[in-house]
Amino acid sequence: METNRCNIIKLQNNDYHDVKLIYINEKVRTYLGGIIPDEHTLNKFSDTLERSRTGSYYWVVRLKSNNDCIGLVSLDRHVDGQHFEISYEFLPDWWGQGYAKEVISRMLDYIFDELHLTKIIAETQTANHSSCRLLENVGMKLEQTVTRYGAKQAIYGMEKQSWDT
Template identity: 65%
Template sequence: MISRRRTRLETHRCNLTRLQQSDYQAVKTLYGNEQVRTYLGGAIPEEHALNKFLDILQRSETDSYYWTVRLKISNEFIGLVSLEQHVDGQDTEISYELLPHSWGHGYAKEAVAQVLTYAFNELNLNRVIAETQTANHSSCKLLERVGMKLDRKIMRYDAEQALYGIDRI
């Protein structure tokens, strides 16, 4: 990915701000939430949360992009959105995790759509993919609502995964 970095993105109702060390406590709430982590291998034990956070913080300084998602009206933290290299080593993947009380309000769609716009218009990426378990119907629907198309299904992490993609127009 190109190293051009914006520290802040904005949607109609959310602010996306580049991940910082001061975000640890908020991000830890995502890691420990069973509902959030249902399709992501389960909640991360508290003793491992700091190491995971420091890892993504370091990656966000070099070759990955992580943004916290906060509501404009209250500045309440509701989740994370990221762009980073997919496990295949070739593609750039968009990922997201939002706290359950924010589900069903369209915040994830706004945030994901804004990050895709950034990926295509400012990073000049030609393609972005997303991977989610096929059992995560809400995530599959979200990816389709932002214009991503199902490319294929594979077995990974002991579960059937759906790989979605979208190309720059």
């Protein structure tokens, strides 16, 4: 898949070193439970790679201009067990430049038009104002707030007919 500026590529074994930079970045992991200690990054990556082979979807986001990895995006079962959840992590150097919106918008096309899902959700900490704003900017609506993982979480949703209009 691609956007104007990015390629969205299925996660592969050779992506480990790029993805590790996301796992260990304090800014990226602020609202995601903290950095993943170095000694656990390979296990986390291996688990993610395995899950991508068994019904979950994980992609690296690379710049078209130089192939640099700028983020990770996923589609996986939400903790509620009913819906798929879109998640994303972008390196701070690329924040505020529209890359995440561009990629998430393309992913919504994929989710509704190619996977034919009828609803997608996203969960983020309410304290992560940038993420909440991004989800609202792509058209997702706040459906509920819950306390999970020791923090207040916002659950956003979108149904296919909302995306098609």
